[in-house]
Amino acid sequence: MYSSPSEDTTQTMSLNKTVFVGSAVISILLIIWTIVFPTYSGALLDAGMAWVSESFGWYYMLVVAAYSIFALFVGFSKYGDIKLGQDHEKAQFPFLAWAAMLFSAGIGIDLLFFGASEPLMHYLTPHAGLTPASEEAMRQAVSQTFLHWGLHGWGIYALIGMALAYFAYRKNMPLALRSPLTPIFGERLIKGWLGDGIDTFGVVCTLMGIATSLGIGILQANAGLTHVFGIESSKMVQTFIIVGVVAAAAISAMTGVERGVRRLSEFNMIAAILLLVAMLVMGNTVYLLNTFTQNIGQYFQTIVAKTFDVYAYDGAAGAEWKSGWTVFFWAWWVAWAPFVGLFIARISRGRTLREFVFGVMFIPLGFIFAWFSIFGNSAIELVANGATELGEVAVNDAAMGLFALFEYYPYSDVLSLAGVIIGLVFFITSADSGALVLANLSSRGLTNGVDAPVWLRLFWAAATGLITLGLLFAGGFASLQSVSVIAGLPFSIILVLYMVAMWKSLKEEGNKRKASTIGTANVLDNGKSWKARLQRIVSFPKHAQVERFLQTIVLPAMTEVEDELKAGGLKTALNVRNLEHIGQDIDQGKDQKSVQIEGLKLQVGHGDQDDFIYEVNLVKAERPNFTLNTSSKLAEHYYRAEVFLSDGSQEYDLVGYTKEQVLVDILNQYERHMQYLHLER
Secondary structure (H helix, E strand, O other), X not given: OOOOOOOOOOOOOEEOHHHHHHHHHHHHHHHHHHHHOHHHHHHHXXXXXXXXXXXXXXXXXXXXXXXXXXHHHHXXXXXXXXXXXXXXXXXXXXXXXXXXXXXXXXXXXXHHHHXXXXXXXXXXXXXXXXXXXXXXXXXXXXXXXXXXXXXXXXXXXXXXXXXXXXXXXXXXXXXXXXXXXXXHHOHHHHHOHXXXXXXXHHHHHHHHHHHHHHHHHHHHHHXXXXXXXXXXXXXHHHHHHHXXXXXXXXXXXXXXXXXXXXXXXXXHHHHHHHHHHHXXXXXXXXXXXXXXXXXXXXXXXXXXXXXXXXXXXXXXXHHHHHHHOHHHHHHHHHHHHHHHHHHHHHOOOOOEHHHHHHHHHHHHHHHHHHHHHHHHHHHHHHHHOOOHHHHHHHHHOHHHHHHHHHOOOOOHHHHHHHHHHHHHHHXXXXXXXXXXXXXXXXXXXXXXXXXXXXXXXXXXXXXXXXXXXXXXXXXXXXXXXXXXXXXXXXXXXXXXXXHHHHHHHHHHHHHHHHHHOOOOOOOOXXXXXXXXXXXXXXXXXXXXXXXXXXXXXXXXXXXHHHHHHHHXXXXXXXXXXXXXXXXXXXXXXXXXXXXXXXXXXXXXXXXXXEEEEEEEEEXXXXXXXXXXXXXXXXXXXXXXXXXXXXXXXXXXXXXXXOHHHHHHHHHHHXXXXXXXXXXXX
């Protein structure tokens, strides 16, 4: 897998016409079909959903459990400290901003839609074997809701997100659905028709999922406006909501992840927490805290049994309940995985696998526990004490369930208005992050950390709005939701392949670590030049000194090694680079001249196996505080000649080495690389 660094291997960003046109055609045909033939398409898709549930319900239960188990295994394993990026990289976003974006991308408007309604449904219309509105139904209602919104779903997101981020930031591949499958199918197929097909499928799934989510959001927002302001629920009002939300999403998408999506997500998280605290304080606080504690215990106590419960002994009633709830949710999580997985991968560069897995699986989980427990038990307590109208509203019109609950609290109008605002911001966040993901998927040549151009993000924001608008007037949301759920079945197989690819690549990482521990000749400790070594330790050289060191010591050493390897028949390349080609840690404020050397890279090809890469880059660093003896800004920094391998900076400095010592260091690293290739055979 050799590519000469002396060649310009960068690509100009361009539209991936195959993915763009293919996904657009498929989506348009699906939407036209559901609009023109609503009865026929609805019946066919309902039959398809019933067939998937009946024939593959057992498969969904097993495979969703496998996703979560694999993700947790990676988090707890020795591979957990591997970075999603090079070893020296730091997290792209602060922890709280990252958590807020996880919260908004993965939960969205559905939290408001189902917050009070789903627990009430499990209480009033439970699965076979439970008496409706009984004490046992009350006990299990919220823990059953936890099952549908808990570890299993977030395990799916963790699996796809870690695979996408690992291969993009660790293996330097495009942030696309195709990349994690490279170890299985090979680079040629993944860069060709197979990769285009996978990304096209991902765009269609994402587009369908976002459109149906926006449909749910419209119903929720219109219900809130009706409840608070008395605005009639109508197609015209819903059209204005769509246009306003898409316009706001387009503006947010133009500003990118770092500003628009991040700030909206932070607002959402804070606002939702305040609403949750208000409900806790104004409600039966002690009762809610007690049920919150017991619900968590009930969830973890029964999680294994419920994970594999397919209601095989409950006849047709059990099969119908399973199809309408658990299997539907598993298929829905899988269908949403391309969108959410790509987004959380996009915001997670620089985090370790352990941070990523535990963050994705447990940060939103804690909020979900609190949200469904407080809203769900508040609603159940009211219904159990005679508020039958609330139960009827929740079962028959889930969008109104939250606002009907607020009617039983002080300041109900304020709470309802807060619910509307939070819902609209959730709405916007889903639309703008969706436009970003769709634009990136339909582009080629994007470097990691760079998003598709603004015009393409605006196009997809407008497209999702138009699709939602068309389905609104045609009444096709249910059909489109069925398409998404059915599409989740083939994508679940892709996720299984992701597990295989991740395991294969993590074993390679293990072999690299094992190879790095082999004994090698020590570079400096010969005891004969200890004064030179001491001088090296306490010196803090300037830019010009390190540049001269690269020119006079490192370059000749690399040249000699390259000449010897070439003589042995190996394919090599030695690249001398200027400042603009080096990473972000380089001193970017210094004036450049054409003769300056800011980095050297030796690359040795080994056919289909990994190349050996040895780089020495000029890096600016801060001096230790105790060494500062001047107030000038220049004196606060010094320069290093840091060694980089394929997985990033090794965080040691060569300045002060002799040419012979540099030669020994190159050979040390090359010997470790050869040991790694031996372990991979």
